[in-house]
Amino acid sequence: MTPPRSPDELHRIGYLGPRGTFTQMALEAWEGAAGREHVPYGSVDAALSALRSGDLDAAMVPIENSVEGGVSATLDALATGDPLVVIGEVLVPITFVLCAREGLSLSEIRAVGTHSHAWAQVRGWMGENLPDAVYVPTLSTAASAVALAAGPDTPFDAGVCAPVAAAQEGLTVLAEDIGDNHGAVTRFVLVARPGILPTPTGADKTTVVLFQRTDHSGGLLELLEQFAVRGVNLTRLESRPTGAAMGSYCFSIDVEGHVADARVGESLMGLRRVCADVRFLGSYPRADGIRAQPHQGTGDADFAAARAWLDGLTT
Numbered sequence: 001m002t003p004p005r006s007p008d009e010l011h012r013i014g015y016l017g018p019r020g021t022f023t024q025m026a027l028e029a030w031e032g033a034a035g036r037e038h039v040p041y042g043s044v045d046a047a048l049s050a051l052r053s054g055d056l057d058a059a060m061v062p063i064e065n066s067v068e069g070g071v072s073a074t075l076d077a078l079a080t081g082d083p084l085v086v087i088g089e090v091l092v093p094i095t096f097v098l099c100a101r102e103g104l105s106l107s108e109i110r111a112v113g114t115h116s117h118a119w120a121q122v123r124g125w126m127g128e129n130l131p132d133a134v135y136v137p138t139l140s141t142a143a144s145a146v147a148l149a150a151g152p153d154t155p156f157d158a159g160v161c162a163p164v165a166a167a168q169e170g171l172t173v174l175a176e177d178i179g180d181n182h183g184a185v186t187r188f189v190l191v192a193r194p195g196i197l198p199t200p201t202g203a204d205k206t207t208v209v210l211f212q213r214t215d216h217s218g219g220l221l222e223l224l225e226q227f228a229v230r231g232v233n234l235t236r237l238e239s240r241p242t243g244a245a246m247g248s249y250c251f252s253i254d255v256e257g258h259v260a261d262a263r264v265g266e267s268l269m270g271l272r273r274v275c276a277d278v279r280f281l282g283s284y285p286r287a288d289g290i291r292a293q294p295h296q297g298t299g300d301a302d303f304a305a306a307r308a309w310l311d312g313l314t315t
């Protein structure tokens with residue numbers, strides 16, 4: 001199976017569905033969304049498995065929320081299994097409503113269904129307004145709205161979802177804008193099989209997962225200094241259990257810059273020498289368009305000049 005070599009060849013794109021999820025909004029907001037087939041999947045794992053098996057050309061999945069942090073299902077699925085790469089990112093502002101079938105009032109709500117990341121973002125509101133409500137996890141926010149609309153046999157009588165999901169399912173909105181943090185944003189990534197490397201724009205990010213050789217004092221510092229000495233700024237760092245044994249962790253990291261930028265490429269070479277494994281998860285344009293500001297001595301020209309100087313010493 002030949003993987004697509006350019007974004008133009010991405011025909012079938014999966015997303016965490018059903019329709020009305022924030023992930024669907026992210027896919028629709030992606031600049032290349034038009035004219036392609038958008039296919040909903042019930043979970044992040046299902047979408048990424050379909051991508052790995054060749055049923056999809058790409059998948060949009062959530063990776064990080066400004067309130068609740070990393071989306072473990074995505075981080076773990078990208079850190080293991082057949083390699084995948086991020087080829088784009090999208091930021092979506094998050095606004096939640098509480099919705100229910102017609103005829104129910106707020107005081108009658110006993111159980112609330114939603115995605116775990118959404119629950120974490122409305123916990124304060126729930127504590128104040130529905131302190132006795134039981135939380136029931138669903139695979140996405142929109143899944144709670146779809147279930148409520150499908151009939152009365154749901155283990156919850158209200159859902160937390162995007163306003164558009166409540167409207168699409170014809171549900172009554174009991175409360176609007178219930179997020180505890182009104183500036184909440186979720187970051188989504190468009191993932192593909194290796195073969196596509198977006199061209200550097202000057203405002204890029206690179207994602208890697210680092211696996212240490214041994215657990216020892218200063219181990220994380222050794223990894224981070226590969227970036228630090230070359231002037232590469234980190235934008236996200238998370239440790240995730242590898243699952244191999246208690247206390248065995250890998251590090252999921254985003255940095256500013258593109259693998260084609262000398263300071264980033266040389267950092268990855270340094271890490272390749274000192275790590276047991278470096279999983280490259282792609283270089284891609286950043287959604288906020290913020291350009292990297294390499295400080296003195298860390299631009300491409302500085303690395304090229306240093307290389308030429310070294311070559312001159314040995315010829």
Ligand SMILES: O=C(O)C(=O)C[C@]1(C(=O)O)C=C[C@@H](O)C=C1
Nearest residue numbers: 021022023062115117140141186
């Ligand atoms: O359930 C959805 O609507 C999703 O797109 C998933 C998700 C997430 O994983 O964080 C996305 C945005 C919100 O922060 C809550 C849930």
